Amino acid sequence: MRPVPVVTLPDGSQKTVAAGTTLQAIAESIGKRLAQAAIACRLDGTIVDLTTPLAEKTEPHTLQILTDKDQDALEVLRHSCAHVMARAVVRLFPGTQLAFGPPIENGFYYDIDSPTPIREEDFPRIEAEMAKIVAMAEPFERFERTVPQGRELVAGMGQQYKIEHIDEELHRFGSLSFYRQGEFIDLCRGPHIPHAGRIGAFKILSIAGAYWKNDSNRKQLQRLYATAFFTQKDLDEHIKRMEEAKKRDHRLLGKQLALFTISQQVGPGLILWMPRGALVRGILENFIKDELLRLGYLPVYTPNIGKLELYRTSGHFPYYRDSQFPPLYQHPAAQALDLIQHRLVAGELTLEKEQEMEKFLAQASLSIPGYLEAKTQAEKLALVDDFGRDLIAKFQVVVHGYDSAKDRAGRARALLTWLENQEGYLLKPMNCPHHIQIYKAEPRSYRDLPLRLAEFGTVYRYEQTGELSGMTRVRGFTQDDAHLFMTPEQVEDELHKNIELVLFVLKTLGLNDYRVRIGLRAKNSDKYVGSNEDWDTAEASLIKVVKALDMRYTAEEGEAAFYGPKIDFVVRDCIGREWQLGTVQLDYNLPKRFDLEYAGSDNQSHRPVMIHRAPFGSMERFMGILIEHFAGAFPFWLAPEQARILPVSDKFNDYAKSVEARLREHGFRIAGDYSSDKVGAKIRQASLDKIPFMLVVGDKEQQAGGVAVRHRVKGDQGMITVDALIAQMEQNVKTRALD
Ligand SMILES: [Zn+2]
Numbered sequence: 001m002r003p004v005p006v007v008t009l010p011d012g013s014q015k016t017v018a019a020g021t022t023l024q025a026i027a028e029s030i031g032k033r034l035a036q037a038a039i040a041c042r043l044d045g046t047i048v049d050l051t052t053p054l055a056e057k058t059e060p061h062t063l064q065i066l067t068d069k070d071q072d073a074l075e076v077l078r079h080s081c082a083h084v085m086a087r088a089v090v091r092l093f094p095g096t097q098l099a100f101g102p103p104i105e106n107g108f109y110y111d112i113d114s115p116t117p118i119r120e121e122d123f124p125r126i127e128a129e130m131a132k133i134v135a136m137a138e139p140f141e142r143f144e145r146t147v148p149q150g151r152e153l154v155a156g157m158g159q160q161y162k163i164e165h166i167d168e169e170l171h172r173f174g175s176l177s178f179y180r181q182g183e184f185i186d187l188c189r190g191p192h193i194p195h196a197g198r199i200g201a202f203k204i205l206s207i208a209g210a211y212w213k214n215d216s217n218r219k220q221l222q223r224l225y226a227t228a229f230f231t232q233k234d235l236d237e238h239i240k241r242m243e244e245a246k247k248r249d250h251r252l253l254g255k256q257l258a259l260f261t262i263s264q265q266v267g268p269g270l271i272l273w274m275p276r277g278a279l280v281r282g283i284l285e286n287f288i289k290d291e292l293l294r295l296g297y298l299p300v301y302t303p304n305i306g307k308l309e310l311y312r313t314s315g316h317f318p319y320y321r322d323s324q325f326p327p328l329y330q331h332p333a334a335q336a337l338d339l340i341q342h343r344l345v346a347g348e349l350t351l352e353k354e355q356e357m358e359k360f361l362a363q364a365s366l367s368i369p370g371y372l373e374a375k376t377q378a379e380k381l382a383l384v385d386d387f388g389r390d391l392i393a394k395f396q397v398v399v400h401g402y403d404s405a406k407d408r409a410g411r412a413r414a415l416l417t418w419l420e421n422q423e424g425y426l427l428k429p430m431n432c433p434h435h436i437q438i439y440k441a442e443p444r445s446y447r448d449l450p451l452r453l454a455e456f457g458t459v460y461r462y463e464q465t466g467e468l469s470g471m472t473r474v475r476g477f478t479q480d481d482a483h484l485f486m487t488p489e490q491v492e493d494e495l496h497k498n499i500e501l502v503l504f505v506l507k508t509l510g511l512n513d514y515r516v517r518i519g520l521r522a523k524n525s526d527k528y529v530g531s532n533e534d535w536d537t538a539e540a541s542l543i544k545v546v547k548a549l550d551m552r553y554t555a556e557e558g559e560a561a562f563y564g565p566k567i568d569f570v571v572r573d574c575i576g577r578e579w580q581l582g583t584v585q586l587d588y589n590l591p592k593r594f595d596l597e598y599a600g601s602d603n604q605s606h607r608p609v610m611i612h613r614a615p616f617g618s619m620e621r622f623m624g625i626l627i628e629h630f631a632g633a634f635p636f637w638l639a640p641e642q643a644r645i646l647p648v649s650d651k652f653n654d655y656a657k658s659v660e661a662r663l664r665e666h667g668f669r670i671a672g673d674y675s676s677d678k679v680g681a682k683i684r685q686a687s688l689d690k691i692p693f694m695l696v697v698g699d700k701e702q703q704a705g706g707v708a709v710r711h712r713v714k715g716d717q718g719m720i721t722v723d724a725l726i727a728q729m730e731q732n733v734k735t736r737a738l739d
């Protein structure tokens with residue numbers, strides 16, 4: 001007997017249907033309203049079209065009908081709108097070649113190659129053409145072809161990129177799927193909305209250059225960015241949020257307010273803190289340092305590099321090799337052989353790995369003869385292999401087992417053994433190994449624990465160039481790091497204190513909307529270090545602490561690190577964007593790898609547990625988030641320039657300077673505007689510079705020994721004496737007032 005398909009719906013109920021019944025028909029059998037609202041379905045975990053017929057299956061299918069309430073449905077809508085946009089572009093720009101058009105966060109794009117390049121001025125008429133297509137509400141119809149038939153179809157349409165894509169990748173599949181909408185046919189996996197009329201609102205946002213398949217060796221195309229929503233209201237809100245986000249962009253404000261800069265001569269992703277930014281950072285650091293001292297942390301300083309051996313022990317090298325700056329080997333040939341080794345073990349390479357490797361070679365100024373011209377993987381690997389052999393001969397390096405190795409993999413292994421014995425240094429990717437050495441510098445007893453070592457420690461990671469962004473994605477950054485060494489019994493208490501500290505700091509900065517993610521281990525997996533009892537206790541403690549503090553949280557199984565469970569902090573800023581801050585992580589692994597111990601009350605040797613915590617992740621990232629959160633207008637206690645004196649004319653410059661000196665004596669960060677500008681212009685400039693207090697002085701103020709206070713937000717506050725002003729400012733700093 002042929003199996004009859006059964007579907008299980010989200011409410012747990014089951015339905016038996018005839019094989020071949022479409023999901024749309026199932027939706028209709030559930031209810032008319034649901035069928036009308038349906039956009040797509042999640043069938044056995046995959047998003048599919050409503051027109052999909054249900055296949056025969058012994059096990060019940062799971063089915064969820066997606067409506068405009070589901071984020072996944074929004075993605076289907078956006079991808080469908082990408083087809084509509086491409087269709088409009090092809091109509092207006094005949095001969096346009098289409099590449100890829102996926103949905104992305106907040107929208108979608110389509111990569112195109114048009115005979116006449118598209119400009120921003122063209123957006124309105126493309127949008128008008130799209131509106132026509134949407135109004136027609138034609139269905140998206142899926143059909144399949146064999147690879148040769150499908151290839152013929154796109155060849156007939158003259159779509160060169162689609163042909164290349166079939167020849168390079170899709171030919172491996174048995175068949176190709178297409179979607180037709182009116183006269184427009186696109187090679188596509190889907191899924192799509194039932195018809196274009198479901199697109200409630202859309203907008204073309206920008207146009208940029210992009211390479212075919214994101215490969216800089218291939219043709220440059222144009223990437224047309226746009227977004228779409230189910231309703232006009234959603235689109236309007238989104239555009240408002242985008243405008244607000246643009247005004248708050250820390251990269252623009254950082255430049256405008258002279259907080260930080262990035263110099264290509266120093267290096268991409270390396271932040272140069274300018275005096276104003278450095279002042280804010282210093283105040284933040286002192287604020288945190290004071291809290292840490294109060295909580296019993298001990299400050300340490302450690303160097304920015306460490307021996308390779310240290311990171312081999314910790315496991316940070318070569319495990320994270322790809323995300324680190326290349327190591328500084330002592331042996332002149334080691335750098336090159338490291339790359340060769342890396343290349344040889346890689347064997348079969350994906351396109352992504354291949355690009356990564358080419359960047360590494362370029363970075364090390366290494367050129368392997370013939371490599372760039374080589375066509376196949378096998379050719380490339382053979383060239384690398386030959387190059388390695390030449391290097392070994394040239395530097396007369398003795399690599400045991402290299403000559404006797406039977407194949408490439410054997411030579412890679414021999415090289416690895418040789419490399420593992422090479423001395424060298426690595427830019428510090430993590431602070432932990434250094435702090436561990438401080439722990440080990442003295443014998444420790446249970447009486448010394450917990451030992452809390454804190455450092456604003458600078459670390460380096462080699463992020464891909466394309467991933468770098470302002471202060472939030474960088475290659476060198478300073479973590480607000482600390483490592484806590486404790487007995488297993490102390491874990492809960494330490495976690496509690498850690499979270500309280502984070503909450504205190506977030507509250508102080510007005511970041512009141514936050515949640516935590518608890519990463520737990522996957523049940524029945526053997527990839528974790530540490531005993532089951534320890535894990536159970538630690539996980540229970542984490543949940544208990546978070547619950548006790550009444551925080552919003554989600555607990556996610558399988559999200560723990562292999563060495564311990566963790567908590568991630570996620571903050572929502574005032575325009576609703578979420579930022580992941582740092583983590584608090586328990587660690588059973590490093591104490592073992594470094595053989596850490598303490599003498600217990602039983603006089604026996606025990607292994608401590610470690611906590612790594614960098615609640616803000618890094619000062620760079622945190623600063624970037626704060627700039628956006630405050631839109632550059634730092635509260636008085638953090639502002640790099642707290643007040644600016646604005647004499648109404650140069651007759652009052654002397655008096656203004658005397659006020660400036662007095663405020664400075666009280667420890668405030670003050671400047672004066674002694675330019676020949678009118679006072680109105682001075683006020684405008686001070687507002688642009690987001691100075692909390694503007695202090696206007698003229699005849700009346702000089703007579704009275706006062707200043708006229710103009711507050712950045714509250715406006716005119718009238719005249720007060722300098723003494724009263726100082727008292728008010730001191731109060732502001734003391735309470736860390738946010739306005
Ligand atoms: Zn599509």
Ligand SMILES: [Zn+2]
Nearest residue numbers: 430431432612
């Ligand atoms: Zn650490």
